[in-house]
Amino acid sequence: MSSGKSTLINSMLGKELLHCANEATTATITRIHNKDQQNNFNGSAYNFEPIKSNEKARLKFLDxxxxxxxxxxxKWNADNNINYISLTGNIPSIKNSSKHIVLYDSPGPNNSQDNTHQDLTLNLVSDGRYGMIIYVLNATQIGINDDKLFLSQISQVLKTDKHKNIIFILNKADVLDEEKGEDIEIFVRNIASYLKNIGFINPSIIPVSALSALNARKVLNKEPLTRFERNLLQQNIHNLDDDRLIRASYNISDEVKTISLPNTEKKDMSITIKDGLEISKSKINQLIYFSGIPLLENIINYKFQKTTL
Structure with missing residues:
Protein backbone atom coordinates (compact mmCIF):
# COMPACT_ATOMS: atom_id res chain seq x y z
CA MET A 1 0.00 0.00 0.00
CA SER A 2 1.31 3.44 -1.03
CA SER A 3 4.53 1.92 -2.37
CA GLY A 4 4.08 3.59 -5.75
CA LYS A 5 2.62 0.74 -7.82
CA SER A 6 0.38 3.00 -9.91
CA THR A 7 3.14 5.61 -10.22
CA LEU A 8 5.43 2.86 -11.51
CA ILE A 9 2.98 1.93 -14.27
CA ASN A 10 2.29 5.59 -15.05
CA SER A 11 6.03 6.11 -15.49
CA MET A 12 5.98 3.34 -18.11
CA LEU A 13 2.98 4.98 -19.80
CA GLY A 14 4.67 8.39 -19.76
CA LYS A 15 1.60 10.10 -18.36
CA GLU A 16 -0.50 10.20 -15.22
CA LEU A 17 -3.33 7.87 -16.18
CA LEU A 18 -3.82 5.49 -13.25
CA HIS A 19 -5.17 7.02 -10.06
CA CYS A 20 -2.46 7.61 -7.45
CA ALA A 21 -3.03 8.51 -3.80
CA ASN A 22 -0.95 8.52 -0.64
CA GLU A 23 -3.77 6.81 1.21
CA ALA A 24 -5.30 3.42 0.41
CA THR A 25 -7.83 3.57 -2.42
CA THR A 26 -10.63 1.12 -3.10
CA ALA A 27 -9.83 -2.54 -3.69
CA THR A 28 -9.57 -2.30 -7.46
CA ILE A 29 -7.58 -4.39 -9.92
CA THR A 30 -6.64 -2.53 -13.11
CA ARG A 31 -5.80 -4.65 -16.18
CA ILE A 32 -3.78 -2.91 -18.92
CA HIS A 33 -3.62 -4.68 -22.26
CA ASN A 34 -0.69 -3.32 -24.27
CA LYS A 35 -1.72 -2.61 -27.85
CA ASP A 36 1.14 -1.18 -29.89
CA GLN A 37 0.39 1.94 -31.96
CA GLN A 38 -3.03 2.61 -30.37
CA ASN A 39 -3.33 6.37 -29.86
CA ASN A 40 -5.51 6.45 -26.76
CA PHE A 41 -6.75 4.18 -23.99
CA ASN A 42 -10.26 2.76 -23.87
CA GLY A 43 -11.67 0.73 -21.05
CA SER A 44 -14.45 -0.94 -19.11
CA ALA A 45 -15.41 -1.10 -15.45
CA TYR A 46 -16.69 -4.25 -13.76
CA ASN A 47 -17.72 -5.70 -10.44
CA PHE A 48 -16.43 -9.01 -9.16
CA GLU A 49 -19.04 -11.45 -7.98
CA PRO A 50 -18.05 -12.85 -4.56
CA ILE A 51 -14.79 -14.83 -4.68
CA LYS A 52 -15.00 -18.34 -3.27
CA SER A 53 -12.11 -20.73 -2.72
CA ASN A 54 -11.08 -22.70 -5.81
CA GLU A 55 -13.51 -20.71 -7.94
CA LYS A 56 -12.64 -18.08 -10.52
CA ALA A 57 -14.24 -14.70 -10.08
CA ARG A 58 -16.91 -13.65 -12.56
CA LEU A 59 -17.25 -10.12 -13.86
CA LYS A 60 -20.37 -7.98 -14.09
CA PHE A 61 -20.09 -5.18 -16.68
CA LEU A 62 -20.85 -1.68 -15.34
CA ASP A 63 -19.43 0.99 -17.67
CA LYS A 75 -14.15 8.37 -10.60
CA TRP A 76 -14.17 4.61 -11.18
CA ASN A 77 -11.74 4.06 -8.29
CA ALA A 78 -14.03 6.03 -5.98
CA ASP A 79 -17.04 3.86 -6.91
CA ASN A 80 -17.43 1.07 -4.35
CA ASN A 81 -19.29 -1.06 -6.90
CA ILE A 82 -16.24 -1.13 -9.21
CA ASN A 83 -13.37 -3.43 -8.28
CA TYR A 84 -12.02 -4.44 -11.71
CA ILE A 85 -11.00 -2.10 -14.55
CA SER A 86 -9.84 -3.27 -17.97
CA LEU A 87 -7.87 -0.86 -20.18
CA THR A 88 -6.43 -1.20 -23.69
CA GLY A 89 -3.77 1.13 -25.08
CA ASN A 90 -0.14 1.57 -25.99
CA ILE A 91 2.59 1.23 -23.35
CA PRO A 92 5.36 2.96 -25.35
CA SER A 93 8.35 1.22 -23.77
CA ILE A 94 6.86 -2.30 -23.89
CA LYS A 95 6.75 -4.16 -27.19
CA ASN A 96 4.45 -7.09 -27.88
CA SER A 97 6.16 -10.09 -29.44
CA SER A 98 4.47 -13.44 -30.07
CA LYS A 99 2.13 -12.72 -27.17
CA HIS A 100 0.42 -9.50 -26.15
CA ILE A 101 1.70 -8.22 -22.81
CA VAL A 102 -0.83 -7.38 -20.11
CA LEU A 103 -0.05 -5.56 -16.84
CA TYR A 104 -2.16 -5.82 -13.69
CA ASP A 105 -2.11 -3.09 -11.05
CA SER A 106 -3.32 -4.76 -7.87
CA PRO A 107 -4.38 -3.29 -4.50
CA GLY A 108 -1.78 -3.14 -1.75
CA PRO A 109 -2.22 -6.33 0.28
CA ASN A 110 -1.25 -4.72 3.59
CA ASN A 111 -4.34 -2.57 4.21
CA SER A 112 -5.28 -3.43 7.79
CA GLN A 113 -8.67 -1.75 7.36
CA ASP A 114 -9.77 -3.77 4.33
CA ASN A 115 -8.96 -7.48 3.98
CA THR A 116 -10.47 -7.57 0.48
CA HIS A 117 -7.29 -5.90 -0.81
CA GLN A 118 -5.21 -8.95 0.09
CA ASP A 119 -7.93 -11.37 -1.01
CA LEU A 120 -8.16 -9.81 -4.47
CA THR A 121 -4.38 -9.66 -4.91
CA LEU A 122 -3.75 -13.22 -3.68
CA ASN A 123 -6.54 -14.47 -5.96
CA LEU A 124 -4.78 -12.76 -8.88
CA VAL A 125 -1.39 -14.26 -7.90
CA SER A 126 -2.89 -17.74 -7.49
CA ASP A 127 -4.76 -17.57 -10.81
CA GLY A 128 -1.68 -18.71 -12.73
CA ARG A 129 -2.21 -16.96 -16.09
CA TYR A 130 0.87 -14.76 -15.95
CA GLY A 131 4.62 -15.02 -16.41
CA MET A 132 6.03 -12.40 -14.04
CA ILE A 133 5.29 -10.68 -10.75
CA ILE A 134 6.64 -7.19 -10.16
CA TYR A 135 6.57 -6.69 -6.39
CA VAL A 136 6.98 -3.05 -5.33
CA LEU A 137 8.66 -2.26 -2.02
CA ASN A 138 8.83 1.25 -0.53
CA ALA A 139 12.40 2.23 0.36
CA THR A 140 11.06 4.67 2.97
CA GLN A 141 9.13 1.97 4.83
CA ILE A 142 11.40 -1.07 4.83
CA GLY A 143 11.34 -2.61 8.28
CA ILE A 144 7.81 -1.44 9.08
CA ASN A 145 6.05 -3.14 6.17
CA ASP A 146 3.79 -5.98 7.27
CA ASP A 147 4.20 -7.86 4.00
CA LYS A 148 6.19 -10.88 5.24
CA LEU A 149 3.17 -13.22 5.38
CA PHE A 150 2.00 -12.18 1.93
CA LEU A 151 5.50 -12.63 0.48
CA SER A 152 5.61 -16.12 2.01
CA GLN A 153 2.33 -16.93 0.24
CA ILE A 154 3.74 -15.67 -3.07
CA SER A 155 6.89 -17.72 -2.55
CA GLN A 156 4.81 -20.87 -2.14
CA VAL A 157 2.79 -20.09 -5.27
CA LEU A 158 5.96 -19.59 -7.34
CA LYS A 159 7.48 -22.86 -6.10
CA THR A 160 4.66 -24.72 -7.84
CA ASP A 161 5.53 -23.17 -11.22
CA LYS A 162 9.22 -22.75 -12.06
CA HIS A 163 8.39 -20.87 -15.28
CA LYS A 164 7.19 -17.80 -13.40
CA ASN A 165 9.52 -14.93 -12.55
CA ILE A 166 9.43 -12.35 -9.80
CA ILE A 167 11.27 -9.03 -9.77
CA PHE A 168 11.41 -6.84 -6.69
CA ILE A 169 11.30 -3.09 -7.25
CA LEU A 170 12.69 -0.88 -4.51
CA ASN A 171 10.79 2.31 -5.26
CA LYS A 172 11.69 5.78 -3.91
CA ALA A 173 15.31 4.60 -3.63
CA ASP A 174 16.52 8.08 -4.56
CA VAL A 175 15.49 9.42 -1.14
CA LEU A 176 18.24 7.40 0.58
CA ASP A 177 20.87 9.83 1.86
CA GLU A 178 24.40 8.47 1.40
CA GLU A 179 25.83 11.32 3.50
CA LYS A 180 23.83 9.91 6.43
CA GLY A 181 25.24 6.44 5.83
CA GLU A 182 22.27 5.14 3.82
CA ASP A 183 24.38 3.31 1.24
CA ILE A 184 22.08 2.05 -1.51
CA GLU A 185 24.13 -1.07 -2.30
CA ILE A 186 24.22 -2.17 1.34
CA PHE A 187 20.51 -1.39 1.61
CA VAL A 188 19.72 -3.62 -1.39
CA ARG A 189 21.88 -6.47 -0.08
CA ASN A 190 20.03 -6.32 3.25
CA ILE A 191 16.71 -6.56 1.41
CA ALA A 192 18.06 -9.52 -0.55
CA SER A 193 18.88 -11.29 2.74
CA TYR A 194 15.39 -10.49 4.03
CA LEU A 195 13.81 -12.00 0.89
CA LYS A 196 16.06 -15.06 0.99
CA ASN A 197 14.97 -15.74 4.57
CA ILE A 198 11.35 -15.70 3.39
CA GLY A 199 12.04 -18.27 0.67
CA PHE A 200 13.18 -16.46 -2.48
CA ILE A 201 16.42 -18.25 -3.40
CA ASN A 202 18.19 -15.56 -5.42
CA PRO A 203 15.89 -12.53 -5.71
CA SER A 204 16.27 -9.92 -8.43
CA ILE A 205 16.02 -6.38 -7.06
CA ILE A 206 15.98 -3.08 -8.95
CA PRO A 207 16.11 0.25 -7.07
CA VAL A 208 14.09 2.88 -8.92
CA SER A 209 12.61 6.34 -8.68
CA ALA A 210 9.29 5.94 -10.50
CA LEU A 211 8.17 9.52 -9.84
CA SER A 212 11.38 10.93 -11.35
CA ALA A 213 10.84 8.91 -14.52
CA LEU A 214 7.16 9.86 -14.68
CA ASN A 215 7.80 13.61 -14.46
CA ALA A 216 10.65 13.41 -16.98
CA ARG A 217 8.55 11.48 -19.49
CA LYS A 218 5.64 13.86 -19.00
CA VAL A 219 8.01 16.63 -20.12
CA LEU A 220 9.00 14.68 -23.25
CA ASN A 221 5.33 13.96 -23.99
CA LYS A 222 4.39 17.63 -23.42
CA GLU A 223 2.17 16.74 -20.47
CA PRO A 224 1.70 19.61 -17.97
CA LEU A 225 3.58 19.63 -14.66
CA THR A 226 2.41 21.28 -11.47
CA ARG A 227 4.72 23.75 -9.71
CA PHE A 228 5.60 21.05 -7.16
CA GLU A 229 6.44 18.61 -9.97
CA ARG A 230 8.59 21.19 -11.77
CA ASN A 231 10.56 21.86 -8.60
CA LEU A 232 10.91 18.14 -7.97
CA LEU A 233 12.10 17.61 -11.54
CA GLN A 234 14.89 20.16 -11.10
CA GLN A 235 15.87 18.58 -7.79
CA ASN A 236 15.91 15.10 -9.34
CA ILE A 237 18.11 16.24 -12.23
CA HIS A 238 20.57 17.66 -9.72
CA ASN A 239 20.53 14.73 -7.28
CA LEU A 240 19.99 11.72 -9.53
CA ASP A 241 22.84 12.36 -11.93
CA ASP A 242 24.69 9.04 -11.88
CA ASP A 243 23.95 5.35 -12.31
CA ARG A 244 24.05 4.38 -8.62
CA LEU A 245 20.54 2.88 -8.71
CA ILE A 246 21.45 0.72 -11.69
CA ARG A 247 24.77 -0.33 -10.15
CA ALA A 248 22.98 -1.28 -6.93
CA SER A 249 20.56 -3.61 -8.73
CA TYR A 250 20.86 -7.17 -7.43
CA ASN A 251 20.98 -10.36 -9.49
CA ILE A 252 20.48 -8.52 -12.80
CA SER A 253 22.67 -9.63 -15.70
CA ASP A 254 25.21 -7.23 -17.20
CA GLU A 255 23.70 -7.97 -20.63
CA VAL A 256 20.36 -6.45 -19.61
CA LYS A 257 22.04 -3.51 -17.86
CA THR A 258 24.07 -2.70 -20.98
CA ILE A 259 21.09 -2.51 -23.34
CA SER A 260 19.42 0.01 -21.04
CA LEU A 261 21.92 2.76 -21.88
CA PRO A 262 20.16 5.91 -23.16
CA ASN A 263 20.41 6.98 -26.77
CA THR A 264 22.69 9.94 -27.35
CA GLU A 265 21.75 12.61 -29.87
CA LYS A 266 24.31 14.54 -31.85
CA LYS A 267 22.43 17.80 -31.47
CA ASP A 268 20.93 18.59 -28.07
CA MET A 269 17.92 20.86 -27.66
CA SER A 270 16.23 22.68 -24.79
CA ILE A 271 12.66 21.96 -23.72
CA THR A 272 10.62 24.85 -22.32
CA ILE A 273 8.39 23.60 -19.54
CA LYS A 274 6.70 26.59 -17.89
CA ASP A 275 7.49 29.94 -16.24
CA GLY A 276 10.67 30.24 -18.31
CA LEU A 277 12.06 26.91 -17.10
CA GLU A 278 14.22 25.32 -19.77
CA ILE A 279 15.94 21.95 -19.46
CA SER A 280 17.99 20.21 -22.11
CA LYS A 281 16.49 17.10 -23.65
CA SER A 282 19.67 15.13 -22.92
CA LYS A 283 19.32 15.83 -19.18
CA ILE A 284 15.71 14.67 -19.27
CA ASN A 285 16.72 11.45 -21.03
CA GLN A 286 19.57 10.91 -18.57
CA LEU A 287 17.19 11.34 -15.65
CA ILE A 288 14.88 8.70 -17.11
CA TYR A 289 17.81 6.31 -17.48
CA PHE A 290 19.20 6.99 -14.01
CA SER A 291 15.72 6.44 -12.50
CA GLY A 292 16.10 2.70 -13.11
CA ILE A 293 12.74 2.41 -14.89
CA PRO A 294 14.23 1.62 -18.36
CA LEU A 295 16.13 -1.26 -16.76
CA LEU A 296 12.83 -2.78 -15.61
CA GLU A 297 11.28 -2.21 -19.03
CA ASN A 298 14.23 -3.86 -20.77
CA ILE A 299 13.91 -6.87 -18.48
CA ILE A 300 10.20 -7.19 -19.32
CA ASN A 301 10.93 -6.98 -23.06
CA TYR A 302 13.94 -9.29 -22.74
CA LYS A 303 12.07 -11.94 -20.73
CA PHE A 304 9.00 -12.07 -22.94
CA GLN A 305 10.93 -12.12 -26.18
CA LYS A 306 12.65 -15.29 -24.96
CA THR A 307 9.77 -16.86 -23.04
CA THR A 308 6.64 -18.58 -24.35
CA LEU A 309 3.82 -18.05 -21.89
Whole structure:
Protein backbone atom coordinates (compact mmCIF):
# COMPACT_ATOMS: atom_id res chain seq x y z
CA MET A 1 0.00 0.00 0.00
CA SER A 2 1.31 3.44 -1.03
CA SER A 3 4.53 1.92 -2.37
CA GLY A 4 4.08 3.59 -5.75
CA LYS A 5 2.62 0.74 -7.82
CA SER A 6 0.38 3.00 -9.91
CA THR A 7 3.14 5.61 -10.22
CA LEU A 8 5.43 2.86 -11.51
CA ILE A 9 2.98 1.93 -14.27
CA ASN A 10 2.29 5.59 -15.05
CA SER A 11 6.03 6.11 -15.49
CA MET A 12 5.98 3.34 -18.11
CA LEU A 13 2.98 4.98 -19.80
CA GLY A 14 4.67 8.39 -19.76
CA LYS A 15 1.60 10.10 -18.36
CA GLU A 16 -0.50 10.20 -15.22
CA LEU A 17 -3.33 7.87 -16.18
CA LEU A 18 -3.82 5.49 -13.25
CA HIS A 19 -5.17 7.02 -10.06
CA CYS A 20 -2.46 7.61 -7.45
CA ALA A 21 -3.03 8.51 -3.80
CA ASN A 22 -0.95 8.52 -0.64
CA GLU A 23 -3.77 6.81 1.21
CA ALA A 24 -5.30 3.42 0.41
CA THR A 25 -7.83 3.57 -2.42
CA THR A 26 -10.63 1.12 -3.10
CA ALA A 27 -9.83 -2.54 -3.69
CA THR A 28 -9.57 -2.30 -7.46
CA ILE A 29 -7.58 -4.39 -9.92
CA THR A 30 -6.64 -2.53 -13.11
CA ARG A 31 -5.80 -4.65 -16.18
CA ILE A 32 -3.78 -2.91 -18.92
CA HIS A 33 -3.62 -4.68 -22.26
CA ASN A 34 -0.69 -3.32 -24.27
CA LYS A 35 -1.72 -2.61 -27.85
CA ASP A 36 1.14 -1.18 -29.89
CA GLN A 37 0.39 1.94 -31.96
CA GLN A 38 -3.03 2.61 -30.37
CA ASN A 39 -3.33 6.37 -29.86
CA ASN A 40 -5.51 6.45 -26.76
CA PHE A 41 -6.75 4.18 -23.99
CA ASN A 42 -10.26 2.76 -23.87
CA GLY A 43 -11.67 0.73 -21.05
CA SER A 44 -14.45 -0.94 -19.11
CA ALA A 45 -15.41 -1.10 -15.45
CA TYR A 46 -16.69 -4.25 -13.76
CA ASN A 47 -17.72 -5.70 -10.44
CA PHE A 48 -16.43 -9.01 -9.16
CA GLU A 49 -19.04 -11.45 -7.98
CA PRO A 50 -18.05 -12.85 -4.56
CA ILE A 51 -14.79 -14.83 -4.68
CA LYS A 52 -15.00 -18.34 -3.27
CA SER A 53 -12.11 -20.73 -2.72
CA ASN A 54 -11.08 -22.70 -5.81
CA GLU A 55 -13.51 -20.71 -7.94
CA LYS A 56 -12.64 -18.08 -10.52
CA ALA A 57 -14.24 -14.70 -10.08
CA ARG A 58 -16.91 -13.65 -12.56
CA LEU A 59 -17.25 -10.12 -13.86
CA LYS A 60 -20.37 -7.98 -14.09
CA PHE A 61 -20.09 -5.18 -16.68
CA LEU A 62 -20.85 -1.68 -15.34
CA ASP A 63 -19.43 0.99 -17.67
CA UNK A 64 -17.40 1.61 -20.85
CA UNK A 65 -15.49 4.63 -22.19
CA UNK A 66 -13.98 4.82 -25.67
CA UNK A 67 -11.41 7.36 -24.44
CA UNK A 68 -10.04 6.95 -20.91
CA UNK A 69 -8.40 9.76 -18.96
CA UNK A 70 -7.21 10.14 -15.37
CA UNK A 71 -10.48 11.75 -14.23
CA UNK A 72 -12.49 8.76 -15.46
CA UNK A 73 -10.23 6.35 -13.60
CA UNK A 74 -10.35 8.49 -10.47
CA LYS A 75 -14.15 8.37 -10.60
CA TRP A 76 -14.17 4.61 -11.18
CA ASN A 77 -11.74 4.06 -8.29
CA ALA A 78 -14.03 6.03 -5.98
CA ASP A 79 -17.04 3.86 -6.91
CA ASN A 80 -17.43 1.07 -4.35
CA ASN A 81 -19.29 -1.06 -6.90
CA ILE A 82 -16.24 -1.13 -9.21
CA ASN A 83 -13.37 -3.43 -8.28
CA TYR A 84 -12.02 -4.44 -11.71
CA ILE A 85 -11.00 -2.10 -14.55
CA SER A 86 -9.84 -3.27 -17.97
CA LEU A 87 -7.87 -0.86 -20.18
CA THR A 88 -6.43 -1.20 -23.69
CA GLY A 89 -3.77 1.13 -25.08
CA ASN A 90 -0.14 1.57 -25.99
CA ILE A 91 2.59 1.23 -23.35
CA PRO A 92 5.36 2.96 -25.35
CA SER A 93 8.35 1.22 -23.77
CA ILE A 94 6.86 -2.30 -23.89
CA LYS A 95 6.75 -4.16 -27.19
CA ASN A 96 4.45 -7.09 -27.88
CA SER A 97 6.16 -10.09 -29.44
CA SER A 98 4.47 -13.44 -30.07
CA LYS A 99 2.13 -12.72 -27.17
CA HIS A 100 0.42 -9.50 -26.15
CA ILE A 101 1.70 -8.22 -22.81
CA VAL A 102 -0.83 -7.38 -20.11
CA LEU A 103 -0.05 -5.56 -16.84
CA TYR A 104 -2.16 -5.82 -13.69
CA ASP A 105 -2.11 -3.09 -11.05
CA SER A 106 -3.32 -4.76 -7.87
CA PRO A 107 -4.38 -3.29 -4.50
CA GLY A 108 -1.78 -3.14 -1.75
CA PRO A 109 -2.22 -6.33 0.28
CA ASN A 110 -1.25 -4.72 3.59
CA ASN A 111 -4.34 -2.57 4.21
CA SER A 112 -5.28 -3.43 7.79
CA GLN A 113 -8.67 -1.75 7.36
CA ASP A 114 -9.77 -3.77 4.33
CA ASN A 115 -8.96 -7.48 3.98
CA THR A 116 -10.47 -7.57 0.48
CA HIS A 117 -7.29 -5.90 -0.81
CA GLN A 118 -5.21 -8.95 0.09
CA ASP A 119 -7.93 -11.37 -1.01
CA LEU A 120 -8.16 -9.81 -4.47
CA THR A 121 -4.38 -9.66 -4.91
CA LEU A 122 -3.75 -13.22 -3.68
CA ASN A 123 -6.54 -14.47 -5.96
CA LEU A 124 -4.78 -12.76 -8.88
CA VAL A 125 -1.39 -14.26 -7.90
CA SER A 126 -2.89 -17.74 -7.49
CA ASP A 127 -4.76 -17.57 -10.81
CA GLY A 128 -1.68 -18.71 -12.73
CA ARG A 129 -2.21 -16.96 -16.09
CA TYR A 130 0.87 -14.76 -15.95
CA GLY A 131 4.62 -15.02 -16.41
CA MET A 132 6.03 -12.40 -14.04
CA ILE A 133 5.29 -10.68 -10.75
CA ILE A 134 6.64 -7.19 -10.16
CA TYR A 135 6.57 -6.69 -6.39
CA VAL A 136 6.98 -3.05 -5.33
CA LEU A 137 8.66 -2.26 -2.02
CA ASN A 138 8.83 1.25 -0.53
CA ALA A 139 12.40 2.23 0.36
CA THR A 140 11.06 4.67 2.97
CA GLN A 141 9.13 1.97 4.83
CA ILE A 142 11.40 -1.07 4.83
CA GLY A 143 11.34 -2.61 8.28
CA ILE A 144 7.81 -1.44 9.08
CA ASN A 145 6.05 -3.14 6.17
CA ASP A 146 3.79 -5.98 7.27
CA ASP A 147 4.20 -7.86 4.00
CA LYS A 148 6.19 -10.88 5.24
CA LEU A 149 3.17 -13.22 5.38
CA PHE A 150 2.00 -12.18 1.93
CA LEU A 151 5.50 -12.63 0.48
CA SER A 152 5.61 -16.12 2.01
CA GLN A 153 2.33 -16.93 0.24
CA ILE A 154 3.74 -15.67 -3.07
CA SER A 155 6.89 -17.72 -2.55
CA GLN A 156 4.81 -20.87 -2.14
CA VAL A 157 2.79 -20.09 -5.27
CA LEU A 158 5.96 -19.59 -7.34
CA LYS A 159 7.48 -22.86 -6.10
CA THR A 160 4.66 -24.72 -7.84
CA ASP A 161 5.53 -23.17 -11.22
CA LYS A 162 9.22 -22.75 -12.06
CA HIS A 163 8.39 -20.87 -15.28
CA LYS A 164 7.19 -17.80 -13.40
CA ASN A 165 9.52 -14.93 -12.55
CA ILE A 166 9.43 -12.35 -9.80
CA ILE A 167 11.27 -9.03 -9.77
CA PHE A 168 11.41 -6.84 -6.69
CA ILE A 169 11.30 -3.09 -7.25
CA LEU A 170 12.69 -0.88 -4.51
CA ASN A 171 10.79 2.31 -5.26
CA LYS A 172 11.69 5.78 -3.91
CA ALA A 173 15.31 4.60 -3.63
CA ASP A 174 16.52 8.08 -4.56
CA VAL A 175 15.49 9.42 -1.14
CA LEU A 176 18.24 7.40 0.58
CA ASP A 177 20.87 9.83 1.86
CA GLU A 178 24.40 8.47 1.40
CA GLU A 179 25.83 11.32 3.50
CA LYS A 180 23.83 9.91 6.43
CA GLY A 181 25.24 6.44 5.83
CA GLU A 182 22.27 5.14 3.82
CA ASP A 183 24.38 3.31 1.24
CA ILE A 184 22.08 2.05 -1.51
CA GLU A 185 24.13 -1.07 -2.30
CA ILE A 186 24.22 -2.17 1.34
CA PHE A 187 20.51 -1.39 1.61
CA VAL A 188 19.72 -3.62 -1.39
CA ARG A 189 21.88 -6.47 -0.08
CA ASN A 190 20.03 -6.32 3.25
CA ILE A 191 16.71 -6.56 1.41
CA ALA A 192 18.06 -9.52 -0.55
CA SER A 193 18.88 -11.29 2.74
CA TYR A 194 15.39 -10.49 4.03
CA LEU A 195 13.81 -12.00 0.89
CA LYS A 196 16.06 -15.06 0.99
CA ASN A 197 14.97 -15.74 4.57
CA ILE A 198 11.35 -15.70 3.39
CA GLY A 199 12.04 -18.27 0.67
CA PHE A 200 13.18 -16.46 -2.48
CA ILE A 201 16.42 -18.25 -3.40
CA ASN A 202 18.19 -15.56 -5.42
CA PRO A 203 15.89 -12.53 -5.71
CA SER A 204 16.27 -9.92 -8.43
CA ILE A 205 16.02 -6.38 -7.06
CA ILE A 206 15.98 -3.08 -8.95
CA PRO A 207 16.11 0.25 -7.07
CA VAL A 208 14.09 2.88 -8.92
CA SER A 209 12.61 6.34 -8.68
CA ALA A 210 9.29 5.94 -10.50
CA LEU A 211 8.17 9.52 -9.84
CA SER A 212 11.38 10.93 -11.35
CA ALA A 213 10.84 8.91 -14.52
CA LEU A 214 7.16 9.86 -14.68
CA ASN A 215 7.80 13.61 -14.46
CA ALA A 216 10.65 13.41 -16.98
CA ARG A 217 8.55 11.48 -19.49
CA LYS A 218 5.64 13.86 -19.00
CA VAL A 219 8.01 16.63 -20.12
CA LEU A 220 9.00 14.68 -23.25
CA ASN A 221 5.33 13.96 -23.99
CA LYS A 222 4.39 17.63 -23.42
CA GLU A 223 2.17 16.74 -20.47
CA PRO A 224 1.70 19.61 -17.97
CA LEU A 225 3.58 19.63 -14.66
CA THR A 226 2.41 21.28 -11.47
CA ARG A 227 4.72 23.75 -9.71
CA PHE A 228 5.60 21.05 -7.16
CA GLU A 229 6.44 18.61 -9.97
CA ARG A 230 8.59 21.19 -11.77
CA ASN A 231 10.56 21.86 -8.60
CA LEU A 232 10.91 18.14 -7.97
CA LEU A 233 12.10 17.61 -11.54
CA GLN A 234 14.89 20.16 -11.10
CA GLN A 235 15.87 18.58 -7.79
CA ASN A 236 15.91 15.10 -9.34
CA ILE A 237 18.11 16.24 -12.23
CA HIS A 238 20.57 17.66 -9.72
CA ASN A 239 20.53 14.73 -7.28
CA LEU A 240 19.99 11.72 -9.53
CA ASP A 241 22.84 12.36 -11.93
CA ASP A 242 24.69 9.04 -11.88
CA ASP A 243 23.95 5.35 -12.31
CA ARG A 244 24.05 4.38 -8.62
CA LEU A 245 20.54 2.88 -8.71
CA ILE A 246 21.45 0.72 -11.69
CA ARG A 247 24.77 -0.33 -10.15
CA ALA A 248 22.98 -1.28 -6.93
CA SER A 249 20.56 -3.61 -8.73
CA TYR A 250 20.86 -7.17 -7.43
CA ASN A 251 20.98 -10.36 -9.49
CA ILE A 252 20.48 -8.52 -12.80
CA SER A 253 22.67 -9.63 -15.70
CA ASP A 254 25.21 -7.23 -17.20
CA GLU A 255 23.70 -7.97 -20.63
CA VAL A 256 20.36 -6.45 -19.61
CA LYS A 257 22.04 -3.51 -17.86
CA THR A 258 24.07 -2.70 -20.98
CA ILE A 259 21.09 -2.51 -23.34
CA SER A 260 19.42 0.01 -21.04
CA LEU A 261 21.92 2.76 -21.88
CA PRO A 262 20.16 5.91 -23.16
CA ASN A 263 20.41 6.98 -26.77
CA THR A 264 22.69 9.94 -27.35
CA GLU A 265 21.75 12.61 -29.87
CA LYS A 266 24.31 14.54 -31.85
CA LYS A 267 22.43 17.80 -31.47
CA ASP A 268 20.93 18.59 -28.07
CA MET A 269 17.92 20.86 -27.66
CA SER A 270 16.23 22.68 -24.79
CA ILE A 271 12.66 21.96 -23.72
CA THR A 272 10.62 24.85 -22.32
CA ILE A 273 8.39 23.60 -19.54
CA LYS A 274 6.70 26.59 -17.89
CA ASP A 275 7.49 29.94 -16.24
CA GLY A 276 10.67 30.24 -18.31
CA LEU A 277 12.06 26.91 -17.10
CA GLU A 278 14.22 25.32 -19.77
CA ILE A 279 15.94 21.95 -19.46
CA SER A 280 17.99 20.21 -22.11
CA LYS A 281 16.49 17.10 -23.65
CA SER A 282 19.67 15.13 -22.92
CA LYS A 283 19.32 15.83 -19.18
CA ILE A 284 15.71 14.67 -19.27
CA ASN A 285 16.72 11.45 -21.03
CA GLN A 286 19.57 10.91 -18.57
CA LEU A 287 17.19 11.34 -15.65
CA ILE A 288 14.88 8.70 -17.11
CA TYR A 289 17.81 6.31 -17.48
CA PHE A 290 19.20 6.99 -14.01
CA SER A 291 15.72 6.44 -12.50
CA GLY A 292 16.10 2.70 -13.11
CA ILE A 293 12.74 2.41 -14.89
CA PRO A 294 14.23 1.62 -18.36
CA LEU A 295 16.13 -1.26 -16.76
CA LEU A 296 12.83 -2.78 -15.61
CA GLU A 297 11.28 -2.21 -19.03
CA ASN A 298 14.23 -3.86 -20.77
CA ILE A 299 13.91 -6.87 -18.48
CA ILE A 300 10.20 -7.19 -19.32
CA ASN A 301 10.93 -6.98 -23.06
CA TYR A 302 13.94 -9.29 -22.74
CA LYS A 303 12.07 -11.94 -20.73
CA PHE A 304 9.00 -12.07 -22.94
CA GLN A 305 10.93 -12.12 -26.18
CA LYS A 306 12.65 -15.29 -24.96
CA THR A 307 9.77 -16.86 -23.04
CA THR A 308 6.64 -18.58 -24.35
CA LEU A 309 3.82 -18.05 -21.89
Missing amino acids: YKSVIDSETLK
